[in-house]
Amino acid sequence: MKQELAIQARSISKTFHISEDSHNTVKHRLFNLFNPPRRKKVEALKQMDFDIYKGECIGLLGRNGCGKSTLVRLLAGVYPCDTGNINIYGSTLLMNLGVGMSHQLTARENIYVSASVLGMKIKDIDNIFDKIVEFAELQDFVDTKIKYFSSGMVARLGFSIAVNAGADIMFLDEIFAVGDMKFQEKAIRVFESSWIAGKTVILVSHTMETIQKYCNRAAFMKNGSLVYFGETQKAIELYVQDNA
Numbered sequence: 001m002k003q004e005l006a007i008q009a010r011s012i013s014k015t016f017h018i019s020e021d022s023h024n025t026v027k028h029r030l031f032n033l034f035n036p037p038r039r040k041k042v043e044a045l046k047q048m049d050f051d052i053y054k055g056e057c058i059g060l061l062g063r064n065g066c067g068k069s070t071l072v073r074l075l076a077g078v079y080p081c082d083t084g085n086i087n088i089y090g091s092t093l094l095m096n097l098g099v100g101m102s103h104q105l106t107a108r109e110n111i112y113v114s115a116s117v118l119g120m121k122i123k124d125i126d127n128i129f130d131k132i133v134e135f136a137e138l139q140d141f142v143d144t145k146i147k148y149f150s151s152g153m154v155a156r157l158g159f160s161i162a163v164n165a166g167a168d169i170m171f172l173d174e175i176f177a178v179g180d181m182k183f184q185e186k187a188i189r190v191f192e193s194s195w196i197a198g199k200t201v202i203l204v205s206h207t208m209e210t211i212q213k214y215c216n217r218a219a220f221m222k223n224g225s226l227v228y229f230g231e232t233q234k235a236i237e238l239y240v241q242d243n244a
């Protein structure tokens with residue numbers, strides 16, 4: 001059977017330039033007039049290529065700071081790539097503690113904006129609106145700006161929008177770790193239902209059981225490089241070795 005592409009990444013990379021000293025205060029600036037803030041280059045993502053196919057659930061493994069979130073953000077279009085290009089075949093939604101949602105908007109407004117981005121018509125969003133709010137258990141916070149939400153509440157809202165609005169490609173960053181126990185159980189039920197069939201999921205998790213259970217392939221990253229992309233078990237072994 002011919003596999004259909006969902007994501008194609010070619011020679012993508014990302015470097016951040018950060019200033020080490022914060023010359024924010026007047027005192028700081030006066031004392032450092034001839035001493036500009038030092039700039040540091042962080043190669044968050046070194047050039048990499050890969051293909052992800054429709055219906056795959058890909059695990060993304062690596063220690064803190066290895067570049068997982070940067071990669072997910074590039075794929076979701078949050079940051080532009082410095083080099084290379086990414087082709088996405090389908091609608092995407094990033095559910096990473098509210099990245100992709102506007103903190104200045106209410107839950108209601110975010111639902112309409114995110115679902116529209118996924119290609120839904122206003123009338124169709126009206127029909128699933130209550131389901132989204134109910135699933136996220138945010139009935140009492142519909143008209144609250146999400147900047148007042150806890151990170152778990154934002155993650156619940158993002159997950160609920162994706163589940164109910166039906167994104168084709170989803171980036172889930174520690175989705176099983178952010179909600180409370182009840183929500184985690186719900187997220188697991190969704191994962192184990194037929195809903196997941198046909199969807200493409202990129203799952204970032206530090207919990208090996210989760211990766212083992214749901215991912216058909218996995219990637220292991222280290223210091224911004226894609227070290228391995230293939231069998232889930234092998235990627236887990238590399239990650240465990242890297243933590244030893």
Ligand SMILES: Nc1ncnc2c1ncn2[C@@H]1O[C@H](COP(=O)(O)OP(=O)(O)OP(=O)(O)O)[C@@H](O)[C@H]1O
Pocket residue numbers: 016017018042043044062063064065066067068069070071
């Ligand atoms: N917006 C940014 N500006 C500057 N540096 C950044 C930015 N985002 C990430 N970085 C840097 O890029 C590197 C990779 O960070 P990233 O968040 O992608 O790692 P991660 O693997 O997702 O880590 P974690 O497991 O802690 O979530 C780090 O050194 C980080 O400091």
